[in-house]
Amino acid sequence: MLAFILPSSFSLKGKGAVRGVLAPAERGTSGLAQRLNEAAAAIRGIGGMVEKNRELAHELVRIQTELNTLRDAEAENVRLRRAFKFYRQRPETLIPCDVISRNISGWWNTVRVGKGSAAGIKTSHAVISPDGLVGKTVEVSKNTAEVLLVSDPAFRVSAKVDRVHTFGLVRGAGADLKGQPVARMDFINKDAKIKVGDEVVTSGLSGQSGAFPKGVHIGYIVNVHQDGSGLYQYAELAPSATVGLLDYVFAVSGQAAEGAP
Numbered sequence: 001m002l003a004f005i006l007p008s009s010f011s012l013k014g015k016g017a018v019r020g021v022l023a024p025a026e027r028g029t030s031g032l033a034q035r036l037n038e039a040a041a042a043i044r045g046i047g048g049m050v051e052k053n054r055e056l057a058h059e060l061v062r063i064q065t066e067l068n069t070l071r072d073a074e075a076e077n078v079r080l081r082r083a084f085k086f087y088r089q090r091p092e093t094l095i096p097c098d099v100i101s102r103n104i105s106g107w108w109n110t111v112r113v114g115k116g117s118a119a120g121i122k123t124s125h126a127v128i129s130p131d132g133l134v135g136k137t138v139e140v141s142k143n144t145a146e147v148l149l150v151s152d153p154a155f156r157v158s159a160k161v162d163r164v165h166t167f168g169l170v171r172g173a174g175a176d177l178k179g180q181p182v183a184r185m186d187f188i189n190k191d192a193k194i195k196v197g198d199e200v201v202t203s204g205l206s207g208q209s210g211a212f213p214k215g216v217h218i219g220y221i222v223n224v225h226q227d228g229s230g231l232y233q234y235a236e237l238a239p240s241a242t243v244g245l246l247d248y249v250f251a252v253s254g255q256a257a258e259g260a261p
Contacts, residue, residue: 076247083248086130092213094250095119097127100144102246109152109172110135111246116143126252131241132217133157133202134249145251150218150239151181157212158205159185161221161235166192167203170218170237181242183219188233196221200237213252 087094097113115121117140127134127147135155139146148155155172168188176182185200198221204214223236 079247082130083250087250090128090250093253094128095121095125095253097121097145097249097251099246099249109149110138111147111149111249113145113147113249113251114143115251116141116145118142120253121145121251126212126216127249128213128216128252129241129246129249132219132239133212134241134246136212137251147249149181150183150241151175155183157218158203159200159218160203161185161188161192161194162199162201164192164194164198166194167205168234170200173236181239183237183239185221185235185237186232188235190226190230190232192233194221194224194233194235196224200235 083096087096095115097115097119099111100114101112103110103112111134113127121137121140123137123140125137125145127136133150135147135149135152137145138148150157150170150172151174152172153174157170158167159170160167166189168185170183170185173182173184188194200218200221202212202214202216202218204212217240219237219239221235222238225234225236227234
């Protein structure tokens with residue numbers, strides 16, 4: 001800022017004129033300083049808003065995590081209540097098992113449960129769930145058992161189309177193009193009026209596939225075909241107790257099959 005040294009004899013009028021000339025510059029400098037201060041305050045305010053937004057985002061994540069945990073707990077509670085109701089209503093002696101691992105490589109063939117011979121499970125026990133037939137035990141250790149699923153090509157069970165009371169043999173057919181488990185019912189009477197949507201259940205008949213409880217839901221027919229020989233029909237099934245939905249299953253005590261798979 002420039003400084004002007006004026007003689008003492010300089011008149012008040014002259015001094016006033018000088019001040020009049022310098023006033024715009026002084027006002028400009030003062031205004032600039034004020035704007036700079038305001039800008040700095042605004043920047044500080046923005047920084048505070050950023051920090052506040054960060055805190056709010058963290059709080060939102062925490063709340064969402066708690067909400068998801070509560071939803072998972074409620075879903076788990078619903079599954080447990082459903083499994084317990086199923087357990088109480090079934091006439092067979094059931095051994096409750098939790099699923100501890102799933103083989104989902106390609107065919108979704110097996111699951112492992114956390115109960116074994118120590119709990120009374122034996123090889124070829126039928127395994128069921130509230131959704132229907134899961135499969136049967138094929139390897140049993142003291143504390144675990146391997147369950148061959150309905151969708152495994154090695155699985156067999158005598159079955160019945162419930163609506164028309166016609167029989168056949170259900171076997172696993174692996175997985176479809178979407179990776180969903182599928183099964184097939186063979187040797188259906190060629191004259192039986194079966195259709196898409198019909199329910200298929202276990203027949204309760206014993207055979208090479210072993211003995212299974214009667215009337216256990218297996219799945220629904222999704223396609224019907226005539227066999228090339230013209231002697232019978234076969235149907236594609238969607239098993240209801242799919243591996244992706246399994247948490248708890250039940251081994252049917254005393255329903256041992258007569259042969260290995």
